[in-house]
Amino acid sequence: MKDIQIRPAGEHDFDAMWSIFCAHVASGETYPFTTATSREAGHAYWLGPDVASFVATSGGARLLGMYRLVPNQLGRGHHVANASFMVSPSAQGAGIGRLLGEHCLDEARRQGYLAMQFNYVVSTNTAAIRLWKKLGFSIVGTLPKAFRHKRLGFVDAYVMYQMLQDPDHWPTVDA
């Protein structure tokens, strides 16, 4: 796929983002949201205040995928980022997830985050887990039967994590 650009998401992207979101949610295999999720809740998730969202487009037009970057905790956990990714079903297998992942890690470092955590990677989503490992993440926790998979029933979910800066060089903490 040629001419892929990644840029901050805007209101004018939301129709296409919502369409990708709905496709993922309908599968019931990767995200906790159900089809009962309202468009308003989807909007808050992707374009709410304090959410940094980016989209990948082809030729500046067709939306191929997106990610959101937020602090995983407030306050004393604010140095750890959290991110979520969705690629359009029609663009899967073309390396968009990898481009978004690399962009997200760069963006998180740029914003000053010191680590990144995924709270809830469905254990049967092997393509995603393979990609995150390639991009430096490790599985640091296993949540037994924490995800209700639409086809497979209750399956494990993983917590994945990586440092974004060498911990020996993390800033000195002020109270």
Added chain:
Amino acid sequence: MKDIQIRPAGEHDFDAMWSIFCAHVASGETYPFTTATSREAGHAYWLGPDVASFVATSGGARLLGMYRLVPNQLGRGHHVANASFMVSPSAQGAGIGRLLGEHCLDEARRQGYLAMQFNYVVSTNTAAIRLWKKLGFSIVGTLPKAFRHKRLGFVDAYVMYQMLQDPDHWPTVDA
């Protein structure tokens, strides 16, 4: 300590709850909140819609501690509960945490939760970790340097988990 009751929290409890909350937050050793947390945010955390909160009182009056019980994820993760606990500094060491923990596990089972997860137990909070292990939790994940401890700097946090029902007897999943 005698004559301890645990009952649902109400609006009239909030002044005392906020006072306990502020004491924990000021310590900077157990929860991610900083002292910048507004009373409104504290109210939403403890008494917001969809939050089940309970308080322990002595003789029906003095508030000794509290917990909140919520789903850890929506939708496909809604069967796993999450809970947070705070005991009044003046009541610590009297077994209030244990009473609240046992009450919370019972309440979660009563509400139909199948498992319980703590996302962010500060690794240096050894009294809490010992208690949760006694009450059946295991450490299922370690988040390196994920908590900015006020005195100790960046320290690890744990993910803790326990099944509330035998997984062999979890309900059959509907899509």
